[in-house]
Amino acid sequence: EIVLTQSPGTLSLSPGERATLSCRASQSVSSSYLAWYQQKPGQAPRLLIFGASSRATGIPDRFSGSGSGTDFTLTISRLEPEDFAVYYCQQYGSSSWTFGQGTKVEIK
């Protein structure tokens, strides 16, 4: 099973700042099957990015994804108040889907 490790565990930033979230895989992952989700308290996860770098429908362009192989990044260019949440990366490989443990983006 491929293990995804996200860092940092918590990111403390102010609105307007740039957020850079990392997702590292224990072995190479197909970019086609790397996605990012946002989750707010009491809500279901929401798809942000699929195929490592494609934004889902309705996702603002301040969200961007990049990376390949074992290292992937989610960048939020300028944090808006509604962006403070937990973010998960996810991958599919070897007939199994796995999630990272999440990065919490909190208001500083």
Next chain:
Amino acid sequence: QVQLVQSGAEVKKPGASVKVSCKASGYSFTGYYMHWVRQAPGQGLEWMGWINPNSGGTSSAQNFQGRLTMTRDTSISTAYMELSRLRSDDTAVYYCARITCDSASCYMDVWGRGTTVTVSS
């Protein structure tokens, strides 16, 4: 609109089973795989398995093999997840999520709101 509506919260005793439903609307139910994901209190997301609503074929994560049964009723566009031999650490919110696959990728693009399952004696 496309949505997944899940059944209500459940409280079960250890050793019992729970069955959660997920009713799809706004799209062709048999055209998309359905996945189940759970989240224990204060924890991250854990993939459980999927069902192909068209064929009924399933695949489960190793952690759940032998305890997880996924079924569907195409006449009412509903998927079901049944977890048996419940333990206290099965207490979690259980989500169904539709998988969309295009020519280049697959992703969970529609999620139910979740069903809280509490296992307590």
